[in-house]
Amino acid sequence: MDAFRQAIHLLITLDPELLQILGVTMRMSFFSTTISCLIGLPLGTLLGTHSFRGKAFLKKLLHTLMGLPPVVAGLLVYALFTHYGPFGTLNLLFTVRVMVIAQCLLITPVVTGLCASYMEQSATGILETARGMGLPSSRVLLLCLSESRTSLLSVVLNAFGRSIAEVGAVSIVGGNIQWKTRVMTTAIMLETNKGNFSFALALGFILLLLAFLVNVAASLIVKEVRYA
Amino acid sequence: MLEAKGLRMQYGARTVLDVPQLSVDDGACTVLVGANGSGKTTLLRILAGQLKPTAGTFSAPQPVLYLPQRTYAFRGTVLQNILIGMKNKKEDALSLLDRMELTPLLQKQARSLSGGELQRLAFCRLVLRDCKLLLLDEPTSACDTHAAALLLQELQRYRKAQNCTVLLSTHSRAVAAQIADRCLLLENGCITADGTPQEIWQNVPLMEDA
Numbered sequence: 001m002d003a004f005r006q007a008i009h010l011l012i013t014l015d016p017e018l019l020q021i022l023g024v025t026m027r028m029s030f031f032s033t034t035i036s037c038l039i040g041l042p043l044g045t046l047l048g049t050h051s052f053r054g055k056a057f058l059k060k061l062l063h064t065l066m067g068l069p070p071v072v073a074g075l076l077v078y079a080l081f082t083h084y085g086p087f088g089t090l091n092l093l094f095t096v097r098v099m100v101i102a103q104c105l106l107i108t109p110v111v112t113g114l115c116a117s118y119m120e121q122s123a124t125g126i127l128e129t130a131r132g133m134g135l136p137s138s139r140v141l142l143l144c145l146s147e148s149r150t151s152l153l154s155v156v157l158n159a160f161g162r163s164i165a166e167v168g169a170v171s172i173v174g175g176n177i178q179w180k181t182r183v184m185t186t187a188i189m190l191e192t193n194k195g196n197f198s199f200a201l202a203l204g205f206i207l208l209l210l211a212f213l214v215n216v217a218a219s220l221i222v223k224e225v226r227y228a
Numbered sequence: 229m230l231e232a233k234g235l236r237m238q239y240g241a242r243t244v245l246d247v248p249q250l251s252v253d254d255g256a257c258t259v260l261v262g263a264n265g266s267g268k269t270t271l272l273r274i275l276a277g278q279l280k281p282t283a284g285t286f287s288a289p290q291p292v293l294y295l296p297q298r299t300y301a302f303r304g305t306v307l308q309n310i311l312i313g314m315k316n317k318k319e320d321a322l323s324l325l326d327r328m329e330l331t332p333l334l335q336k337q338a339r340s341l342s343g344g345e346l347q348r349l350a351f352c353r354l355v356l357r358d359c360k361l362l363l364l365d366e367p368t369s370a371c372d373t374h375a376a377a378l379l380l381q382e383l384q385r386y387r388k389a390q391n392c393t394v395l396l397s398t399h400s401r402a403v404a405a406q407i408a409d410r411c412l413l414l415e416n417g418c419i420t421a422d423g424t425p426q427e428i429w430q431n432v433p434l435m436e437d438a
Contacts, residue, residue: 128296130300131276134293143302
């Protein structure tokens with residue numbers, strides 16, 4: 001109860017550090033989810049609706065990457081962007097940008113894999129009917145996306161959920177720097193390590209509330225998109 | 229003219245279609261009959277460009293329209309479904325739906341239709357467009373006698389208006405007798421008989437009405 005009260009207090013008093021952490025968390029999650037979906041959804045659609053040589057191997061690779069441990073992804077990105085790494089001159093380490101890159105590495109295979117699975121199972125009927133109607137390819141694709149929007153929303157929300165809850169990769173490449181790269185999950189981890197359990201729990205409640213609000217907003221948006 | 233040469237479809241070692249030669253005259257209505265798994269759908273899907281054959285070539289008059297056996301009801305009402313990509317043909321659509329006795333369902337969600345109603349809607353969605361080759365995979369399988377008669381009547385009207393070639397698969401002797409100029413019997417992926425519906429049903433004792 002104490003944690004719950006503390007969470008409400010933090011929100012009502014508009015605690016400046018909390019707001020800053022929330023801002024970074026949302027910015028990071030929004031960009032990583034958007035980029036991952038921009039890459040993963042078309043790739044998943046192609047993979048799910050087309051047959052080609054090497055598809056089975058590609059799917060196995062994708063399934064492996066879907067289970068990529070966040071710390072491994074974090075280490076990989078750290079190695080690439082550290083001062084002596086191939087992209088060291090970009091000076092991106094310990095910035096929100098590199099946190100987005102690390103998250104994209106984690107989330108894109110998830111988006112691609114889930115989208116491909118959905119398309120394989122459900123989109124065949126849509127495609128066959130739409131192509132049979134002699135519609136142009138672009139219209140077929142739009143129709144397919146429109147018909148699949150509820151399922152694709154689940155994919156997007158899954159990606160967002162993974163992004164907002166991720167801690168391993170962002171703490172390695174972001175460094176959990178106060179007022180700069182601290183996000184909700186790394187803040188919770190820090191407070192737990194400091195022994196401030198109720199404060200950490202309060203942050204957890206706020207994170208949960210944030211995820212819930214994003215889910216509600218996304219569902220409303222999809223409901224509003226009328227059939228074209 | 230629709231022409232195919234050496235069409236073969238294999239899944240691993242299993243051959244599901246083997247048609248060395250097939251010619252269909254322009255404007256003719258050819259009915260494919262055969263048991264389940266005889267290759268009717270595979271042949272239609274190949275000709276519709278939905279499936280790539282393992283071997284063989286074909287040339288078909290364009291454009292082609294194809295009605296799959298298990299058609300899909302898009303989101304929205306019956307009217308919205310029929311007007312997909314055809315918004316400028318609302319008057320034609322309304323008159324077509326009237327002839328097909330679908331007017332009372334105009335504002336109903338397409339996904340709530342029965343199997344027979346959906347088949348009629350899918351057929352309407354197709355024949356609102358122009359084509360030179362119409363491929364129909366068991367278009368009346370879920371329809372009752374009256375609905376099937378309406379659909380076949382509309383098909384005849386469309387054929388006359390478009391002068392298009394029709395290739396249709398069915399299990400129904402009545403459908404074949406009513407519409408076919410020519411009947412092809414498929415067995416295990418091969419065309420084993422070619423003739424009028426009467427000839428097919430009289431000369432092939434195993435062929436039963438479904």
